[in-house]
Amino acid sequence: MRKKYLALVSLCAGTMLLSACGNLGSGSGNSVTQATQRSNKGYQTTGQADTSDYQGVIENGRYLTSKARGVGIIQNSENMLNLKSFESGMTTLSKEEFPTKDYIFREGQLLTKGTVQDWLGRRSKDNPTGLNPEDNGEKDADKRNPIYIQQIEEQDYMKENDGKLELAGITIGIGMNRKDYYQKEQYGAMYTTNISKEKMEEEGKKAAAEVLKRVRKLDGASDVPILICMYEQAPNDSLVGGTFYAYSVSDGDTLGSWKETDLQTSVLPATSANGAVNDNDESSFNAFKNKTQSFFPNLAGVTAQAKYKNKSLQELHVKITTQFYSETEIRSFTQFVSQMAKTYLPGDIPIDITIKGSDGEVQAFLAREKDSGSFYTHVFDD
Amino acid sequence: MRKKYLALVSLCAGTMLLSACGNLGSGSGNSVTQATQRSNKGYQTTGQADTSDYQGVIENGRYLTSKARGVGIIQNSENMLNLKSFESGMTTLSKEEFPTKDYIFREGQLLTKGTVQDWLGRRSKDNPTGLNPEDNGEKDADKRNPIYIQQIEEQDYMKENDGKLELAGITIGIGMNRKDYYQKEQYGAMYTTNISKEKMEEEGKKAAAEVLKRVRKLDGASDVPILICMYEQAPNDSLVGGTFYAYSVSDGDTLGSWKETDLQTSVLPATSANGAVNDNDESSFNAFKNKTQSFFPNLAGVTAQAKYKNKSLQELHVKITTQFYSETEIRSFTQFVSQMAKTYLPGDIPIDITIKGSDGEVQAFLAREKDSGSFYTHVFDD
Structure with missing residues (x-):
C-alpha cells in the first residue's frame, strides 16, 4: 500500500510530454x-x-x-x-x-x-x-x-x-x-x-x-x-x-x-490495541472471515476497513488474500465469497471486497451498492 | 503478469494447514x-x-x-x-x-x-x-x-x-x-x-x-x-x-x-508482426486509445486483448496504465474513460477495462456486460 505512489514521486511529466494530439482542440464540435x-x-x-x-x-x-x-x-x-x-x-x-x-x-x-x-x-x-x-x-x-x-x-x-x-x-x-x-x-x-x-x-x-x-x-x-x-x-x-x-x-x-x-475508521478483525467500534459489526465480520478463510486447504487472510459515522457503520472495504492454484479456484472462491458476504456481512451499506493472490495481484472483485441485495462480481481474466 | 503465480510455486499448503474450523462439519444444517x-x-x-x-x-x-x-x-x-x-x-x-x-x-x-x-x-x-x-x-x-x-x-x-x-x-x-x-x-x-x-x-x-x-x-x-x-x-x-x-x-x-x-486472440494496438484481425475494431480501439492516453499531461499506456470467434469480436479486455498524482485524478479519469469507452469501443460485446497506477496496483475498474449500454465503474478507495 505504502509503495503505491512512491514510483510516481521520482517520475516527472517532463520526459513524457505528449507528442501528438492535434485533434484535441478546445472548440466544441470535436x-x-x-x-x-x-x-x-x-x-x-x-x-x-x-x-x-x-x-x-x-x-x-x-x-x-x-x-x-x-x-x-x-x-x-x-x-x-x-x-x-x-x-x-x-x-x-x-x-x-x-x-x-x-x-x-x-x-x-x-x-x-x-x-x-x-x-x-x-x-x-x-x-x-x-x-x-x-x-x-x-x-x-x-x-x-x-x-x-x-x-x-x-x-x-x-x-x-x-x-x-x-x-x-x-x-x-x-x-x-x-x-x-x-x-x-x-x-x-x-x-x-x-x-x-x-x-x-x-x-x-x-x-x-x-x-x-x-x-x-x-x-x-x-x-x-x-x-x-x-x-x-x-x-x-x-x-x-x-x-x-x-x-x-x-x-x-x-x-x-x-x-x-463524528467519523471513525476501524480495522477488522479488531485487536486489543484497536478495539471494534461496534460489537455486532465485529461478530458479523468474524463469521464471514471464518467461513471464508477456511474455504481452501490453505488459509486466506481476511481483513476489513470499517467506516463509521456517529458509531453507525457506513461502508465496509474487505480485503482477502489467498494462494490460488488455478483460474477455476478463483472463480469458485468468488462465488462462495459472494454467498458468504450476502449471508454474514451487514446489509444495507455499501461493501466492496477485493480478492488478491499471494503475489498481491487483484484476481477478483465484488461490490454491493447500498440499495442492492446481491453482489456484483468480476473475475479478472488476465 | 508472468510473476503472477510464481510466488505460489514455492509455497506449499503444508505449513498453512487449518488450525480451527470445527464448526465446518459436513452435515447439512450448519x-x-x-x-x-x-x-x-x-x-x-x-x-x-x-x-x-x-x-x-x-x-x-x-x-x-x-x-x-x-x-x-x-x-x-x-x-x-x-x-x-x-x-x-x-x-x-x-x-x-x-x-x-x-x-x-x-x-x-x-x-x-x-x-x-x-x-x-x-x-x-x-x-x-x-x-x-x-x-x-x-x-x-x-x-x-x-x-x-x-x-x-x-x-x-x-x-x-x-x-x-x-x-x-x-x-x-x-x-x-x-x-x-x-x-x-x-x-x-x-x-x-x-x-x-x-x-x-x-x-x-x-x-x-x-x-x-x-x-x-x-x-x-x-x-x-x-x-x-x-x-x-x-x-x-x-x-x-x-x-x-x-x-x-x-x-x-x-x-x-x-x-x-475458430477462436483467435489478438493484441491491440496491432503491430506489423501481430496484425489486427478486424480493421474496424482496430480503428475503434485506436480512437479510444488516442483520446484516453492524452487525458493527463503525462501519457497513459493503453492496450487490449481482443478475442474473436469466426473473426467476429467476442470480448475486449483493456488495460490502461498511467501515473496518478491524486485520488481525484483517478476518479476523474475513470469517469472520462467510461465516456470514451461508450463512444468509441465496439458496442454489444462484453468489455472490461482495468486502470493501474504506474506501480502496477489496480486503481479502478470498468465493465460492461453484453446487453448493457453503460459501464459499471469502481474506484478502489484504499
Missing part, C-alpha cells in the same frame, strides 16, 4: 466534446459515469490538473493511505455543501505548488508565510516545536454561468499531525513528538483562520463559500488512513462555526 | 450449508453469483481442490497467461456441452498430480505412460524429439441424482507446444525446437486418443461424455495466452469428430 457532457456550452467535462460522482473539468482537451500537483505525494510519502483517505474524504464532505448535480469538480487552481510548500514549511525569515512554528533549536521531543500541519489541499467547485464555468465553491483540506516524526541529525534515527488532541485542534483552528484569510485574497475567491475540513493524519505504521474530525463553512472573511464530523 | 445452494440435498456448493458461472463443489465444508492441484503452475511457469487462458477456455468450451444451469463444476478428481506428471513426461523405461516421445539423445533443434504436450487438465461436471452428486461429464484440456524450449546443458543457454501446426495437430490427435482410452478406465468415467479440447500454447514471450483450436466429444471409447473452434 469528438471529445461530443462525447462529454454539455458540449454546446463552450466547456468540457469528463462526463459522469455515476450521478453520485463529480464531473471533472477538461481544458483544451486535457484534464486540468492541480496547480499543486504532486505535493500530496511528497507530504504523505511515509503512509500513502493518508493521501487517499484525505482526498476521498474531502470529496465526500464537499458533496454535502456542493452537490454533484449542481457542481462540477476542478482540481485546485488557486494555490500553486510553491505556495502550498511554503505554507507547509516552518515560519522563518526566508519563509514568512510558513504556517508551522519556527525552529526553536531544540532536539528533545517535548521541547522542540513540532510540525503541526502536514498537508493542505484545495478543491474547486464550479457552476455554469452564461455557458462558462465559474468558481462557485472551494474546499480546503488541512491535514494535522498527532505524531511528528523527526531526525536529530541527517540520516539519523527517527524520533517522534506526540501532539495531544487538544493541541492539534487548537493549532488546526489557528491555521484554518489564517488559510481562509489568505485564500479570500486570491482571484475569484473573495465571495464564494469556502469549506474547510480538518483531518487527523494517521501514524506512519497505520493500516488505515486518517480521519476528518471537523469542518467549517465560511461565507465571508471569518470562519463559520466548527462542526464535528 | 451455516455454510444454509448459505449455499441446495442445502437439503446432502451436498454443498459454492452457490452461484451469476447464472452464467458454474457452482463449485464443497466437501466437508471446504472447496474440493483438484487432485492434480499445482501441476498447471509448474507447467506454465514461463508464461502464466498460458494457464489462465487454458483454464478459462476449458470452462467456456464446457458450457456448450455441460450447461451451467444443469451441471455443477468439480475440480478434477480422477487424474492425480503423479499421473498427470508421468503423462507429461517423456516415454522411457522408467516412465512407460509418458505421452511425449523418448529422448533420442540429439541436441540439435531439428533432430531432437521435442516435448509436444505441455499440459493436461481435467475438469469434472456433476449432476444430481437421488440427492447426490454424480459425475456426468468430463472435460480434458491438452496444451500443445508450437515451440519447445530446451537447454543443451544444465544452466546453459535456451534453445527452441519449432513445431509446425500440422505436426502439432497430428501429435495432439494421437495424444487425445490415448488420453481418452486411459480416462475411460478410471472410476466412474466409463460412460460419461468426455469433451477433449486442444490448446495451442503461446510462446513464452507472448503478451496473450494461447488459444483452443479444436475439440471433440466422445460418448464411447473412440473420439468423436474433431471440430475447429
Whole structure:
C-alpha cells in the first residue's frame, strides 16, 4: 500500500510530454466534446459515469490538473493511505455543501505548488508565510516545536454561468499531525513528538483562520463559500488512513462555526490495541472471515476497513488474500465469497471486497451498492 | 503478469494447514450449508453469483481442490497467461456441452498430480505412460524429439441424482507446444525446437486418443461424455495466452469428430508482426486509445486483448496504465474513460477495462456486460 505512489514521486511529466494530439482542440464540435457532457456550452467535462460522482473539468482537451500537483505525494510519502483517505474524504464532505448535480469538480487552481510548500514549511525569515512554528533549536521531543500541519489541499467547485464555468465553491483540506516524526541529525534515527488532541485542534483552528484569510485574497475567491475540513493524519505504521474530525463553512472573511464530523475508521478483525467500534459489526465480520478463510486447504487472510459515522457503520472495504492454484479456484472462491458476504456481512451499506493472490495481484472483485441485495462480481481474466 | 503465480510455486499448503474450523462439519444444517445452494440435498456448493458461472463443489465444508492441484503452475511457469487462458477456455468450451444451469463444476478428481506428471513426461523405461516421445539423445533443434504436450487438465461436471452428486461429464484440456524450449546443458543457454501446426495437430490427435482410452478406465468415467479440447500454447514471450483450436466429444471409447473452434486472440494496438484481425475494431480501439492516453499531461499506456470467434469480436479486455498524482485524478479519469469507452469501443460485446497506477496496483475498474449500454465503474478507495 505504502509503495503505491512512491514510483510516481521520482517520475516527472517532463520526459513524457505528449507528442501528438492535434485533434484535441478546445472548440466544441470535436469528438471529445461530443462525447462529454454539455458540449454546446463552450466547456468540457469528463462526463459522469455515476450521478453520485463529480464531473471533472477538461481544458483544451486535457484534464486540468492541480496547480499543486504532486505535493500530496511528497507530504504523505511515509503512509500513502493518508493521501487517499484525505482526498476521498474531502470529496465526500464537499458533496454535502456542493452537490454533484449542481457542481462540477476542478482540481485546485488557486494555490500553486510553491505556495502550498511554503505554507507547509516552518515560519522563518526566508519563509514568512510558513504556517508551522519556527525552529526553536531544540532536539528533545517535548521541547522542540513540532510540525503541526502536514498537508493542505484545495478543491474547486464550479457552476455554469452564461455557458462558462465559474468558481462557485472551494474546499480546503488541512491535514494535522498527532505524531511528528523527526531526525536529530541527517540520516539519523527517527524520533517522534506526540501532539495531544487538544493541541492539534487548537493549532488546526489557528491555521484554518489564517488559510481562509489568505485564500479570500486570491482571484475569484473573495465571495464564494469556502469549506474547510480538518483531518487527523494517521501514524506512519497505520493500516488505515486518517480521519476528518471537523469542518467549517465560511461565507465571508471569518470562519463559520466548527462542526464535528463524528467519523471513525476501524480495522477488522479488531485487536486489543484497536478495539471494534461496534460489537455486532465485529461478530458479523468474524463469521464471514471464518467461513471464508477456511474455504481452501490453505488459509486466506481476511481483513476489513470499517467506516463509521456517529458509531453507525457506513461502508465496509474487505480485503482477502489467498494462494490460488488455478483460474477455476478463483472463480469458485468468488462465488462462495459472494454467498458468504450476502449471508454474514451487514446489509444495507455499501461493501466492496477485493480478492488478491499471494503475489498481491487483484484476481477478483465484488461490490454491493447500498440499495442492492446481491453482489456484483468480476473475475479478472488476465 | 508472468510473476503472477510464481510466488505460489514455492509455497506449499503444508505449513498453512487449518488450525480451527470445527464448526465446518459436513452435515447439512450448519451455516455454510444454509448459505449455499441446495442445502437439503446432502451436498454443498459454492452457490452461484451469476447464472452464467458454474457452482463449485464443497466437501466437508471446504472447496474440493483438484487432485492434480499445482501441476498447471509448474507447467506454465514461463508464461502464466498460458494457464489462465487454458483454464478459462476449458470452462467456456464446457458450457456448450455441460450447461451451467444443469451441471455443477468439480475440480478434477480422477487424474492425480503423479499421473498427470508421468503423462507429461517423456516415454522411457522408467516412465512407460509418458505421452511425449523418448529422448533420442540429439541436441540439435531439428533432430531432437521435442516435448509436444505441455499440459493436461481435467475438469469434472456433476449432476444430481437421488440427492447426490454424480459425475456426468468430463472435460480434458491438452496444451500443445508450437515451440519447445530446451537447454543443451544444465544452466546453459535456451534453445527452441519449432513445431509446425500440422505436426502439432497430428501429435495432439494421437495424444487425445490415448488420453481418452486411459480416462475411460478410471472410476466412474466409463460412460460419461468426455469433451477433449486442444490448446495451442503461446510462446513464452507472448503478451496473450494461447488459444483452443479444436475439440471433440466422445460418448464411447473412440473420439468423436474433431471440430475447429475458430477462436483467435489478438493484441491491440496491432503491430506489423501481430496484425489486427478486424480493421474496424482496430480503428475503434485506436480512437479510444488516442483520446484516453492524452487525458493527463503525462501519457497513459493503453492496450487490449481482443478475442474473436469466426473473426467476429467476442470480448475486449483493456488495460490502461498511467501515473496518478491524486485520488481525484483517478476518479476523474475513470469517469472520462467510461465516456470514451461508450463512444468509441465496439458496442454489444462484453468489455472490461482495468486502470493501474504506474506501480502496477489496480486503481479502478470498468465493465460492461453484453446487453448493457453503460459501464459499471469502481474506484478502489484504499
